[in-house]
Amino acid sequence: MDKSTYIPSAFLDDIKTYLPDHLSIEDFIDKCQSPLRRAVRVNTLKMSITEFLAYCEKSDWQAEPIPWCEEGFWIARSEQEEANLAIGNTDIHLSGCIYVQEASSMLPPTALKSTISSGDINLDMASAPGSKTSQLAAYMDGRGVLIANELSSSRLKALAANMKRMGIRNVALSHFDGCIFGDYMHECFDNILLDAPCSGEGTVRKDPNALKNWSIESNVEIAQVQKQLIDSAFQALKPGGTLVYSTCTLTPLENQQVCQHLIDNYPQAVAVENLSTLFEGAEKATTSEGYLHVWPQLYDSEGFFIARFKKLHSVAVKNPKQKKGAFPFEELDKKTTQLLLSVLKKQFGITQLDGKLMQRDKEVWLFPDNFEVIQDKIKYSRIGILIGTTHKNGVRLEHEFATTFGHLASKNTLALTKEQAKDYFNGKDIRLDEVTKLTGEVILTLCGSAIGLGKWQKNKVKNSLPRDLIKDGLLITWV
Numbered sequence: 001m002d003k004s005t006y007i008p009s010a011f012l013d014d015i016k017t018y019l020p021d022h023l024s025i026e027d028f029i030d031k032c033q034s035p036l037r038r039a040v041r042v043n044t045l046k047m048s049i050t051e052f053l054a055y056c057e058k059s060d061w062q063a064e065p066i067p068w069c070e071e072g073f074w075i076a077r078s079e080q081e082e083a084n085l086a087i088g089n090t091d092i093h094l095s096g097c098i099y100v101q102e103a104s105s106m107l108p109p110t111a112l113k114s115t116i117s118s119g120d121i122n123l124d125m126a127s128a129p130g131s132k133t134s135q136l137a138a139y140m141d142g143r144g145v146l147i148a149n150e151l152s153s154s155r156l157k158a159l160a161a162n163m164k165r166m167g168i169r170n171v172a173l174s175h176f177d178g179c180i181f182g183d184y185m186h187e188c189f190d191n192i193l194l195d196a197p198c199s200g201e202g203t204v205r206k207d208p209n210a211l212k213n214w215s216i217e218s219n220v221e222i223a224q225v226q227k228q229l230i231d232s233a234f235q236a237l238k239p240g241g242t243l244v245y246s247t248c249t250l251t252p253l254e255n256q257q258v259c260q261h262l263i264d265n266y267p268q269a270v271a272v273e274n275l276s277t278l279f280e281g282a283e284k285a286t287t288s289e290g291y292l293h294v295w296p297q298l299y300d301s302e303g304f305f306i307a308r309f310k311k312l313h314s315v316a317v318k319n320p321k322q323k324k325g326a327f328p329f330e331e332l333d334k335k336t337t338q339l340l341l342s343v344l345k346k347q348f349g350i351t352q353l354d355g356k357l358m359q360r361d362k363e364v365w366l367f368p369d370n371f372e373v374i375q376d377k378i379k380y381s382r383i384g385i386l387i388g389t390t391h392k393n394g395v396r397l398e399h400e401f402a403t404t405f406g407h408l409a410s411k412n413t414l415a416l417t418k419e420q421a422k423d424y425f426n427g428k429d430i431r432l433d434e435v436t437k438l439t440g441e442v443i444l445t446l447c448g449s450a451i452g453l454g455k456w457q458k459n460k461v462k463n464s465l466p467r468d469l470i471k472d473g474l475l476i477t478w479v
Ligand SMILES: C[S@@+](CC[C@H](N)C(=O)[O-])C[C@H]1O[C@@H](n2cnc3c(N)ncnc32)[C@H](O)[C@@H]1O
Pocket: 105, 125, 126, 127, 128, 129, 130, 131, 132, 133, 149, 150, 151, 152, 155, 176, 177, 178, 179, 195, 196, 197, 198, 225
């Protein structure tokens, strides 16, 4: 039991006003004070579930399936090893094959999974650091476009780094208050996730101080923002599209009442979709309205709230707005396209890159499918994948080309040992046992997944890891 968890009595008094009759406040307090089970999600863009389970067996990880997410597992190890297991520093994590994600946080993308289809244009309106973005991207399997928006600049950086690590190619990042989407991108999206900023009442098991500044007044204040965001999301949704609203908080002020606000605003156009059959056992968390209200004691998880809506028909745009300024990219010219493809073929045996190659000055980018439909609507922070930059004699490939397309290479790849990988992430060159005659660039792999680029140089591989991704003095807890 973690007795250092701070639970204010005013918070408990509030909880008692809406705790369902069949649940007890004692169980709730007990769960809030007990440690959270570790959970990870397999990034199926880089590793299959079978491969993950083989890794678990080899590493003495006990993996228990999470009932609502095929790719999600609770992870445990023997007690004395448990304390030393920093999953973020393991090879399987550094290679982008897994994402450390709390089990209940996998629910909102699960609620969208069945509606996602090839070529969709989707929005994750409040997305950093990107756990749900990467889950949605895996469901999209590289097809269509996913706009991942985030208001905070520092969190946007973390989001971009996570997208690269996970090898995601079809995401475009934007940096706005989510409230702009309804006006600038009216009825543009097939599916929208609004994982709203919230008071985080469900997160005390992870963060014992989560309730330190708790007050009803701040719940009310955040609910105002949530109401504006959900309205904007609904405006931005295509008729026939699906919106999932979620929070990691418990109060109805930020949950049911925000949903009710949406229904009151668009009584003819919005339909609540009942989530009681989303997975086996979901009925335990289903409210009378059909939402999921996940109390920590129900599935031994964090607290969460998930609602799903269908847009039945078009609604009038409130305040239509248009972006000013020219789009700074153009299609990559034929000559450079040929040059790039010949480099990829010669060095890696890669004969084609699916998607639209674009250029901005010397940069060569690969855009997501269908991006032209929405490219002029807002300004994006980055779109798709930076493949490389051109110079006088050719194209210099970028790190994210390797993390995203490295698996296509049939030559010039090197599977790193644990020691070599440690050197790589620490920014050092990689020693080879023998002198090599190979020259040019090499794709480095770990756990079977491409993690970056290096350059063959006799008895070493020169490290090309971008400076901002170097983890000085990283202690890799190899398993
Ligand atoms: C619950 S967190 C999102 C977590 C994320 N979906 C994930 O799964 O990794 C809410 C995010 O919304 C961002 N945010 C806050 N106000 C916002 C706004 N008005 N528009 C867009 N994002 C906002 C916060 O910075 C925060 O990163």
